[in-house]
């Protein structure tokens with residue numbers, strides 16, 4: 212991932228619906244109004260309000276927020292399925308707002324494919340032909356498109372079902388066909404608009420895992436809309452949390468959960484079990500004496516929940532190791548401090564003679580990534 216070479220770069224983006232929409236971003240008098248006041252004074256809705264962020268190459272970028280917060284409008288603006296009212300928007304450094312129709316069509320077909328909640332499958336076509344359809348409109352020859360379609364159908368776990376029609380598939384399987392169709396074009400970015408919200412919870416978990424696996428295997432950049440916090444935390448490398456058209460916080464799941472930007476975000480994440488989000492590397496201290504030679508071994512990105520299980524099982528602090536090197540140990544006090552929502556430095560005196568977490572990255576950590584992550588916040 213390279214923060215200096217974003218896939219999408221968005222600056223000061225607005226989408227206003229309503230009469231004479233352009234006047235709203237242009238006039239600070241309107242731009243600063245609350246949604247209700249704006250509607251009353253102008254008849255306009257600012258669905259996206261002065262939003263800036265980068266989508267980094269290879270990341271899963273989640274856009275999260277309650278219904279009506281502007282998620283779909285924002286993501287549709289990225290490929291101009293919705294025309295932005297003002298602002299700047301680039302993909303791979305190219306000005307998207309300056310693209311002509313042909314270039315835009317190419318962008319949508321080849322570079323940024325959308326997976327919709329309603330899969331839009333063609334009912335009279337087989338799974339294979341539905342997947343090949345995107346390639347057909349790209350002008351790919353029949354033999355090649357069927358071969359490629361067969362490959363992606365297998366990739367999303369539908370091998371053997373190539374000849375079925377959509378009405379012979381479950382909702383989850385239909386969603387996989389929609390996913391395969393988007394993948395068949397081998398786009399640089401996949402954009403997902405609440406793709407799983409119509410699925411029942413078990414199928415939903417399956418397909419979430421499928422997407423996570425695909426991402427691990429291919430490293431393709433993904434932008435994912437959801438109103439479901441658990442889904443956002445599970446899939447997102449970074450999450451942009453929207454409210455009333457603005458991004459109120461942009462950060463990693465850990466940052467959003469441990470350092471909410473305001474009371475709104477705090478309220479949103481209040482019930483999230485921190486131990487399942489925070490990595491054990493946030494609950495470490497230097498090893499003392501025998502600790503370097505005993506105890507369970509965990510990777511730095513293991514969760515605090517896994518750390519707790521390891522310490523409970525072994526009865527001694529767990530060792531956090533990467534590439535054979537000991538990074539530190541996690542003891543019960545430091546691990547429980549995460550559960551209790553305390554900074555590691557507050558973890559109490561029984562963390563050993565080294566005085567707890569002295570010298571360790573604290574919960575408000577100085578992670579260089581996180582500095583960048585907050586760059587793009589628009590309040």
Ligand SMILES: Nc1ncnc2c1ncn2[C@@H]1O[C@H](COP(=O)(O)OP(=O)(O)OP(=O)(O)O)[C@@H](O)[C@H]1O
Pocket residue numbers: 228229256257258276277278279280281282283284285438
């Ligand atoms: N075509 C439109 N004309 C007028 N207002 C619109 C239009 N599309 C969206 N809006 C308004 O813009 C705001 C943001 O809508 P949007 O659909 O982007 O939100 P969302 O977060 O994706 O919601 P949901 O989760 O319900 O899909 C809402 O107030 C909505 O009513």
